Amino acid sequence: MSNELSALTVIFTEFYYWVTIVLMFLIHVGFCLYEVGCAREKHKLNTLMKNAMLIPVITAGFFFFGWWIYFAFQNGPGITGGLKSAPWAEPWNELMGTHMGGQPVDPQLTSDDTQTWARLNGVFWAAFLLFSWTAGSILSGAVIERIRSGAFWLLALLVGCVTWVIDAAWGWSDSGWMVNRLGYHDAYASGVIHALAGGSALAILIQLGPRIGRFRADGSPRVFPAHNLWMVAIGMFLIYTGFWGFYAACNVPITDIDPDDGRTFFSATTIYLTPTTLSAITFNFLMSLTAGMIVGYWVSRGDPFWMFQGGLGGIIAASAGNDLYHPFQAFFVATIGVFLAYRLHYWVERKFKIDDAVGAVAIHGYCGSIGVIAAGFLLWGYPSSPYEGFAPITPWGQLAGAAIMFIGLGFIPCFILAWFLRKAGLLRIPPEVELAGLDHALLDADAGYEIELVEFERAEIVKYK
Amino acid sequence: MISSTGPVNTWQGDPLELGPLYPFLGSETLMYGVAVAICVAFLVWKLKSENTKYKRQAKKIQQGEEDRG
Numbered sequence: 001m002s003n004e005l006s007a008l009t010v011i012f013t014e015f016y017y018w019v020t021i022v023l024m025f026l027i028h029v030g031f032c033l034y035e036v037g038c039a040r041e042k043h044k045l046n047t048l049m050k051n052a053m054l055i056p057v058i059t060a061g062f063f064f065f066g067w068w069i070y071f072a073f074q075n076g077p078g079i080t081g082g083l084k085s086a087p088w089a090e091p092w093n094e095l096m097g098t099h100m101g102g103q104p105v106d107p108q109l110t111s112d113d114t115q116t117w118a119r120l121n122g123v124f125w126a127a128f129l130l131f132s133w134t135a136g137s138i139l140s141g142a143v144i145e146r147i148r149s150g151a152f153w154l155l156a157l158l159v160g161c162v163t164w165v166i167d168a169a170w171g172w173s174d175s176g177w178m179v180n181r182l183g184y185h186d187a188y189a190s191g192v193i194h195a196l197a198g199g200s201a202l203a204i205l206i207q208l209g210p211r212i213g214r215f216r217a218d219g220s221p222r223v224f225p226a227h228n229l230w231m232v233a234i235g236m237f238l239i240y241t242g243f244w245g246f247y248a249a250c251n252v253p254i255t256d257i258d259p260d261d262g263r264t265f266f267s268a269t270t271i272y273l274t275p276t277t278l279s280a281i282t283f284n285f286l287m288s289l290t291a292g293m294i295v296g297y298w299v300s301r302g303d304p305f306w307m308f309q310g311g312l313g314g315i316i317a318a319s320a321g322n323d324l325y326h327p328f329q330a331f332f333v334a335t336i337g338v339f340l341a342y343r344l345h346y347w348v349e350r351k352f353k354i355d356d357a358v359g360a361v362a363i364h365g366y367c368g369s370i371g372v373i374a375a376g377f378l379l380w381g382y383p384s385s386p387y388e389g390f391a392p393i394t395p396w397g398q399l400a401g402a403a404i405m406f407i408g409l410g411f412i413p414c415f416i417l418a419w420f421l422r423k424a425g426l427l428r429i430p431p432e433v434e435l436a437g438l439d440h441a442l443l444d445a446d447a448g449y450e451i452e453l454v455e456f457e458r459a460e461i462v463k464y465k
Numbered sequence: 466m467i468s469s470t471g472p473v474n475t476w477q478g479d480p481l482e483l484g485p486l487y488p489f490l491g492s493e494t495l496m497y498g499v500a501v502a503i504c505v506a507f508l509v510w511k512l513k514s515e516n517t518k519y520k521r522q523a524k525k526i527q528q529g530e531e532d533r534g
Contacts, residue, residue: 097487148512432523
C-alpha cells in the first residue's frame with residue numbers, strides 16, 4: 001500500500017470482490033423465490049424460513065471454522081503434505097477484524113501476511129461464503145415440503161462449511177492436492193459446488209423419502225404443480241444474474257502472470273492462477289446458457305420449468321472449462337450436459353422413486369459431473385497450474401475428480417448424517433403435519449385471529465347501535 | 466490523554482504502523498467461545514422445539530380428525 005501501483009491493485013481487487021458478493025446475493029434471493037414458488041400453498045412460509053435461515057447458520061459456521069479449513073486442508077492433509085498453517089483465517093486472528101496492514105501483534109503472522117490479507121481477507125471470505133450459501137440452497141430446493149428445518153440446517157452446515165470447503169481446498173485452490181496430483185481443473189465450479197451439492201441432495205433424498213402422494217400405487221409419479229410460476233420464473237432470472245457475480249468471483253482480477261522476475265504481465269486468472277479473461281468467460285457464459293435453454297425447451301417440449309433449469313444446467317455443465325473453451329465448445333458441452341441430465345432425472349425418479357422437487361440433483365449434480373468429465377477430454381494435456389511438477393489435465397484425472405466431488409464428498413457424508421438424523425426421528429416431519437401443511441399451525445393462528453377480530457367488530461357494532 | 470478501548474489513540478501517526486484497529490484487542494478467543502456457544506444453543510433449541518411442536522401438531526390434527534369422525 002506504500003506505492004501507487006500496489007495500492008491501486010489491492011484496492012481494485014478488494015472492490016472487485018465486494019461487487020461480486022453483492023451480485024451473488026441475488027443467487028440466494030433467486031433460490032428463495034424459486035423454491036417458495038415451487039412449493040405448494042400450504043408449505044410456502046416454512047419453505048421460505050428454511051432457506052432464509054440458512055444464511056445465518058452457514059455464515060456463522062464459515063466464520064468459525066470453514067474459512068480456516070479452506071487453507072489448512074489443501075494438502076489433504078496427508079497426501080501432498082500436512083495441515084497448512086493459515087493464521088489469518090483463524091476466527092480469533094487479528095486479520096479477521098479491521099486491520100490496516102501494519103506490523104502484526106500475533107507472532108504467527110508476518111508483515112507479508114498483514115499486507116496481503118488486511119484488505120482482502122473479508123472479501124475473499126465472503127466470496128467463498130456466498131458459494132457456501134449456494135451449496136446449501138441447492139439442497140434446500142430438493143427436499144422441500146417434508147424435511148425438518150433443524151435437520152436441514154445441520155445438513156446445510158455440513159455441506160456449506162465442511163464438505164464443499166474441503167473439496168475447494170483440494171480441487172479449487174492453486175496448491176490443492178487434486179490439482180497437483182490429478183491435474184483437476186474446474187474453473188467455475190462445475191464439480192466443487194454443483195456436483196458436490198447434487199450428490200449431497202441425492203443422499204438426503206434417499207434417506208428422506210418422497211412426499212406423501214408423489215408416487216401412485218403403480219409407481220408412476222404425480223406432478224405437484226408449483227403454486228406460483230411467476231416466482232419461479234423471476235427466481236430463475238435472479239439466479240442467472242447472480243451467476244455473473246459467481247463467475248467473476250471465481251477469477252483473480254489482476255495479477256502478474258509473467259514467470260520472469262524482471263518483467264510483469266498483468267492479467268485476470270482463474271483460482272489456479274492460470275490466465276483467462278473476463279471477455280472469454282462472458283462469451284462462454286452466454287453461449288452455454290443459450291444451449292441449455294434451447295435443449296431444456298426442446299427436450300421437455302416447451303415446459304417452462306425445464307427451459308429455465310436447462311439454462312442453468314447449461315452454464316453448470318460448461319463451467320469446468322469455460323476459462324479456456326471456445327464459445328462453440330461451451331455450447332456443445334452445455335447441450336450434452338442438459339440433455340443427459342434431463343434423461344437421467346426421469347430415469348432415476350421412476351426407477352428409484354426419488355422425489356427431487358426442483359430437479360436439483362439433475363441440474364447441479366449430473367450437469368456438474370458431466371461438465372467436469374467433458375473438460376478432461378476437451379482440455380486433455382493442458383497444464384493445470386502455472387507451477388512446475390503439477391499433473392496436466394486428463395480425462396481420468398477429471399473422472400476421479402467428479403467421483404470425489406459427487407460421491408466421496410457429496411453423497412457419502414450427507415448419507416451418513418441424514419441416516420443418523422432419520423434414526424433419531426429428527427429428519428422428517430410427521431405425516432399428519434405434512435398432509436395438513438407445514439404452515440398449518442401458522443394458518444390456524446391466523447384463522448383464530450380473524451375469528452377474534454370478527455367477534456370484536458360485532459361487539460363494537462352492538463355497542464354503538 | 467483519554468484512555469482507549471483499542472490500540473489507537475491518534476490518526477496522526479505513520480499509517481504503516483497501523484495494525485489491528487478494533488477495540489478490546491486480545492479478547493478474540495473469549496468472543497469466539499461466546500459466539501460459538503450462542504450458535505450451538507440456537508441449533509439445539511431449534512431441534513428440540515421443532516420436535517415438541519410437531520408432536521403437538523400431529524396430536525392436535527389426529528384429535529381433530531377423530532372429533533370430525
